[in-house]
Amino acid sequence: MDFEKDLNPAQLQAVTAAGGPLLVIAGAGSGKTRTIVYRLARLVQHGVDPASILLLTFTRKASQEMLSRAAMLLGHGGDILPGVCGGTFHAFAYATLRRHHQALGFPQGFTVIDRADADELIGRIKDSLELAKGDKSFPKKSHVAELIGKARNKECRVADIIARESFHLVAHADDLERLADGYAAAKTIHHLMDYDDLLFLLERLLVEHEDIREFYRQRFTHIMVDEYQDTNRVQARLVALLAPHTGNVLAVGDDAQSIYAFRGATVDNILAFPRIFPGTAVIKLEQNYRSTQPILELTNAILQGAGEKYDKTLFSTRTDGPKPELLRPFSDITQAKMAVAKIREMSRKWPLHEIAVLFRAGYQSYSLEVELGKANIPFQKYGGIKFSEAAHVKDVLAYPRVVANPLDPAAWTRCLSFVPKIGPKTAVKLMEAVRLGDQAAIDKAAKKHPQLAELFAFLDTLRAMPPHPGPILERVIAHHTPHLMEKYPDDYPRRLTGLEQLQQIASGYASLEALLADMTLESPDEDKRKAKEDHLVLSTVHSSKGLEWSAVMILDLVDERFPSRHALTRHEDLEEERRLLYVACTRARDYLGLFVPETLYNRQAGVCSPVQPSLFLRELPASLCTHVRESLSGCPVPRSGVPAYAPSSLHGPSGSSGAAAPPGGRIPACEPAAPRVDPSQLGYCRHKIFGRGKIIARLEDGKCRVNFPGFGPKVILTEYLEMEG
DNA sequence: AGGGCGACGCTTTTT
DNA sequence: GCGTCGCCCT
Numbered sequence: 001m002d003f004e005k006d007l008n009p010a011q012l013q014a015v016t017a018a019g020g021p022l023l024v025i026a027g028a029g030s031g032k033t034r035t036i037v038y039r040l041a042r043l044v045q046h047g048v049d050p051a052s053i054l055l056l057t058f059t060r061k062a063s064q065e066m067l068s069r070a071a072m073l074l075g076h077g078g079d080i081l082p083g084v085c086g087g088t089f090h091a092f093a094y095a096t097l098r099r100h101h102q103a104l105g106f107p108q109g110f111t112v113i114d115r116a117d118a119d120e121l122i123g124r125i126k127d128s129l130e131l132a133k134g135d136k137s138f139p140k141k142s143h144v145a146e147l148i149g150k151a152r153n154k155e156c157r158v159a160d161i162i163a164r165e166s167f168h169l170v171a172h173a174d175d176l177e178r179l180a181d182g183y184a185a186a187k188t189i190h191h192l193m194d195y196d197d198l199l200f201l202l203e204r205l206l207v208e209h210e211d212i213r214e215f216y217r218q219r220f221t222h223i224m225v226d227e228y229q230d231t232n233r234v235q236a237r238l239v240a241l242l243a244p245h246t247g248n249v250l251a252v253g254d255d256a257q258s259i260y261a262f263r264g265a266t267v268d269n270i271l272a273f274p275r276i277f278p279g280t281a282v283i284k285l286e287q288n289y290r291s292t293q294p295i296l297e298l299t300n301a302i303l304q305g306a307g308e309k310y311d312k313t314l315f316s317t318r319t320d321g322p323k324p325e326l327l328r329p330f331s332d333i334t335q336a337k338m339a340v341a342k343i344r345e346m347s348r349k350w351p352l353h354e355i356a357v358l359f360r361a362g363y364q365s366y367s368l369e370v371e372l373g374k375a376n377i378p379f380q381k382y383g384g385i386k387f388s389e390a391a392h393v394k395d396v397l398a399y400p401r402v403v404a405n406p407l408d409p410a411a412w413t414r415c416l417s418f419v420p421k422i423g424p425k426t427a428v429k430l431m432e433a434v435r436l437g438d439q440a441a442i443d444k445a446a447k448k449h450p451q452l453a454e455l456f457a458f459l460d461t462l463r464a465m466p467p468h469p470g471p472i473l474e475r476v477i478a479h480h481t482p483h484l485m486e487k488y489p490d491d492y493p494r495r496l497t498g499l500e501q502l503q504q505i506a507s508g509y510a511s512l513e514a515l516l517a518d519m520t521l522e523s524p525d526e527d528k529r530k531a532k533e534d535h536l537v538l539s540t541v542h543s544s545k546g547l548e549w550s551a552v553m554i555l556d557l558v559d560e561r562f563p564s565r566h567a568l569t570r571h572e573d574l575e576e577e578r579r580l581l582y583v584a585c586t587r588a589r590d591y592l593g594l595f596v597p598e599t600l601y602n603r604q605a606g607v608c609s610p611v612q613p614s615l616f617l618r619e620l621p622a623s624l625c626t627h628v629r630e631s632l633s634g635c636p637v638p639r640s641g642v643p644a645y646a647p648s649s650l651h652g653p654s655g656s657s658g659a660a661a662p663p664g665g666r667i668p669a670c671e672p673a674a675p676r677v678d679p680s681q682l683g684y685c686r687h688k689i690f691g692r693g694k695i696i697a698r699l700e701d702g703k704c705r706v707n708f709p710g711f712g713p714k715v716i717l718t719e720y721l722e723m724e725g
Numbered sequence: 726a727g728g729g730c731g732a733c734g735c736t737t738t739t740t
Numbered sequence: 741g742c743g744t745c746g747c748c749c750t
Contacts, residue, residue, distance in 0.1 A: 058740080059740085088740065089740080090740055097730075114740095115739080115740095134732090136733090136745090140735095140743090140745095141744090142743095186740090195739090195740055197739095198740095246727085260738080260739075262737075262738060262739085263738085263739065263740080360738080361737045361738070362737080362738085362739070363734080363736065363737090363741095366741085407727080420727090421726085421727070421728060422726045422727085423728075424726095424727090425726060426726075426727090470732055521740075522740085540738065541740095542737090542738050542739070543738090544737090564738080565737095566737065566738095567737085580738080619750070704727095
């Protein structure tokens, strides 16, 4: 290990800093992971026992990667550094609570539930409280769960959340408070914990049991927390509670990349760290090793408009490289085709897995996915449905869950849903009977429904089996396969394959509890860091955090999409959207393509409406990007070759690509264009997407109905039409 | 009480 | 294009 050679001065300073609190502000691509890994290795090299180091990261994959890289530095081969306690806050909390569950008054243990289970539980409490009966304005259960979770994470009342951001629900504020209370009570009764409970209960454990707290403060002499900008308030308090007497607390993060405020994360934590831990040394890593200077100039400019922050300016030694491209498709529909063309172009330079398309929300890639299918380009989507969230996986895991916790209502509901003649009502009665130990009621029901008796018998055989998850899952899958075939007649073979994989995963676990906890806390297909060979990557910006590609394209950079329209009203939400765009752009090493469609297709109205480029782009100097118009190939080309629906004054010089924007200008807003069709006459016209059509009627608001051969009649804004003879 | 069918409304991000 | 809800029949 040659620290001086492998690290730049700031990194070296962070790696070799003496004991005491340390805050490392690590700009995007500044070698943050490298710095943590070297510090970890150096500690061990200097005789620190790995077992006395606690490494808290955002995902378990991240911690495993760091530990194996540290082990490599120390010459341990490919193994991960043994003994270090590493993982997410939630996984660490779970393990600790499990060890001390007696002290917390959970004598029988507990089950961790995910969002879907929480939704289900909240739905049932809503029914039992007889709220929202026939009231369509009452929020859906998943929305309720979101509100409750948000209140919990921000540590305020549900009513406060409603007053602040869901004003249309004020009428239901009292009912929602009752629902939140009912949800909390139900979790206690059924020995359930949601994600938030894990953190708050760990805090309670450490606050109320001085002996336990002291045990951990002595056991861990070094704490390292990665992605500190994404911690919420309780997580920051946990760090303070666990802070060793040695004062060796390292927080690493980048306030500019804080993108989880919606679930309670607060930049305040990273800004306040030096106050909470007096004597903190602050080190900034500003040299970027990832992106070219032209890309960094754009990302620095995006950050210019941000509010309170640690000031830093990234610089790169990679001065070479093209400017980011601003690509202007006619609409979000044609954007997909244009993106495919760009992907083709990029794939001549880089393998597909070095190319990524990013977007604000999962649904924004749908039309691109269709085009990629047509073009036969393989892709892998991050941030979609997780393996453990697929219905058939949850169905199968419900059986062992009932065995592990006979009070788990979500698991019971799933198991019972496969028994004919048993619906929600009967299920509730049965669960009550189980909870109260009313054997007579259970026997009576089993007598009435033979298939129910079969289910009970099956669960008994599971209980009698030795607690090895592998064989148990094998039995469960065999039992469940007929139900699977019935539920998914079309694609059960695919799902069965998935279940076989699940069984493989289960075989690797020693206990059922560990398997079930991992499935909700860290789903195994989190393998996003292990890119599929030669697959294009599609990802939400959130899921792209910490990753990088040679070529990155970002879709739908228009107002209402990015920034999301939900973020437009509150200043702090808008700031988060800005940081989100910053994260997206800083994923790119060599090529950055920004897609700004000129219009969005509205399926209800059947029209394309003009949109503004994202306000974050509008405020940038246009000279930072190269401007590219959609090529007209494949689309109807008006005589001049310059489409009249795209006024040339709003763009750089016309032409296919590579044309520079007017120097010093701004990326212009898309202003409503003047009507191009004489409103008084009917006849033939041309549309950029649908081609030639016949105007069959004039309508209100500057629209008209046009019949396009092959597409049928459409209502179109007149300004998007060009007259034709 | 369960289950099937049709209408509606709605779409952000996730440990 | 999806889940959720309510209605109606068994």
